[in-house]
Structure formats: structure tokens, C-alpha cells
Amino acid sequence: MTTDIHELSRSEMEVLKVLWRHGRLSAREVHGHVEPRRGWALSTTRTLLERMVRKGAVVREPFHGVNLYAAAVSRPVGLAALVRDFAERILEIDAAAVVPLLSRDADLSDEELAELERLLAAGDGEAPRD
């Protein structure tokens, strides 16, 4: 159960991307990264984080009196699920076809890319929509 990442709302995706970029952060830190482009109140960022925890997309870990949040799935795994969903549901093409594209342009490390490629090629990641 890869946490059904494509069920996240736009706002939630924004938060997830911050966690992918910066790893484990406090709510306030997440807010610091997200606020400039969204203009949310801090409490909004908190609410989103909590909802994402409930959804299983984010893990929370108490750390010396502060909650730290981190993405529940790595970026490659998450992107694999998202690409698969988009390719199959919207474009109606084979998800694996997207890989070469990513290898050229996405800012993925070599390891990330390798993993993503493996995930998509293997038909792993998410069950096809139907």
C-alpha cells in the first residue's frame, strides 16, 4: 500500500514536495518553505501536515517536544506512482514510456533515477487504475 499518493490534493502535494526536498522538518520549517508561494497561515500548514499523516502520506515523529514530519515515501517511489497514474489515466499510454524523459530532464540523482526506472519498468508502485 504505497499510500495512494495520487489522492493527495494540490496543496498537500506542495507540502510533500517540500518534505522531499528537505527531509525531516518541523511544521514551522515546512511552513517557512511553503508560505512564500502559498501565503498560508501557519495553522493551515499544520492542518495539512496532520491530514497527510492521517492519510499515511507523511510520518510524524515527536522529537524533544516538537513534531517532525517526513514524507512516507521516497521521491522516486512517489514520482513513480504519480507518473504511472498520469500516464495511464490521462494519457492512456504505458507508464514506462515516461522514463527516458525523466532521465534527461528531472532533477533526480542517479540512484533516484535508477530506482524510479526500476519501479516503472517492473510495473511496481501502484496498481493500474482500470
Added chain:
Amino acid sequence: MTTDIHELSRSEMEVLKVLWRHGRLSAREVHGHVEPRRGWALSTTRTLLERMVRKGAVVREPFHGVNLYAAAVSRPVGLAALVRDFAERILEIDAAAVVPLLSRDADLSDEELAELERLLAAGDGEAPRD
């Protein structure tokens, strides 16, 4: 205003794809195509169509006492907007990079493909998010 197609919900996208495939249809006809895989009641299909009309994603036209519905944007234009949104918002890559991919795998006619390519290359279609 290309109707902000990426604001459509999953269910609405399903309906839109039917209209892209079959052109102008009555609510009942749309339902016929969509019901097998979604199991909606007819009234559900109707509601979705009406909501999409309100959103500007679908146009309604009365025809001899029956409303006919059609996609407000062509498939290439719609896909261009969707690809652009996905590429920029999720993958954070240049949308034009997706074109070669589509030319190989998507079931677009030559004219559709040409139009899509033009749209993405030109930076047309949708204004970039933020």
C-alpha cells in the same frame, strides 16, 4: 481562458475523455459509455455534466428537446494543458520535453499531434502555475 482543465476532478476527467472519444453526446449516451466502469446512476452522470458545463469544460447545446454535450476544448489542447501542469507542477521539468514521448505512444492523430506539439512548444495552453 482555456477553461483550466486541470481543475477537473477524476470523475469529471472520466466524462471528458468520453466526450473526447465520441464527440457530441446526450447525457444518456455519455452515461452508457461511463457506467460500465464507474457504475454511476444516470443522475450522477447528469450532475457531472452540468457541473462541467458550469465550469466551462463542457458545452451544452439543446437539440430537439435533448441536451447534447461536448468537450469545450479539443483533446490536443486539453492534453497540452494537462501535460504542462503535470510536468511543471509535479515533475518540475519543462513541459515541452514530454512531446517526443507522446508522439510515440499516445493515440493521437497526426493533426492532433501537430497541434499538441505546437501548443507545448509555444508555451501556449495554460499559464504556468504560480
Added chain:
DNA sequence: AAATCTATACTACACTTGTAGCGTAATGAC
């Protein structure tokens, strides 16, 4: 220690989405 800041957990509230049912008028079958 008092005042302030910050964190967490609740609560709130309007709008959207999923998913339909109902009432009424027009259409077609008998």
C-alpha cells in the same frame, strides 16, 4: 516570576466532490 513565544490538539466553516433522488413535462407505445 510575569510577559511572551511556540507547540500541539481541537474546532470551525464555506465550498467542492461523490453520489444520488424527486417532481414535472414531453414523448412514445398501445
Added chain:
DNA sequence: GTCATTACGCTACAAGTGTAGTATAGATTT
């Protein structure tokens, strides 16, 4: 002409989303 179908325009209602505010308790500053 009456009955069954169908279409259409409302209404409905729970769950999800966008977007916060508040109450309460611990930490920091002066």
C-alpha cells in the same frame, strides 16, 4: 387518450479540501 419512459431542472447530503482561529501548556526572555 392513458400509461410508461425519458429528459430536465432542483434538491440533498456526507465526506473531502481550503483556510484558519482558539484553548492550553511548556519554553524563553527580561
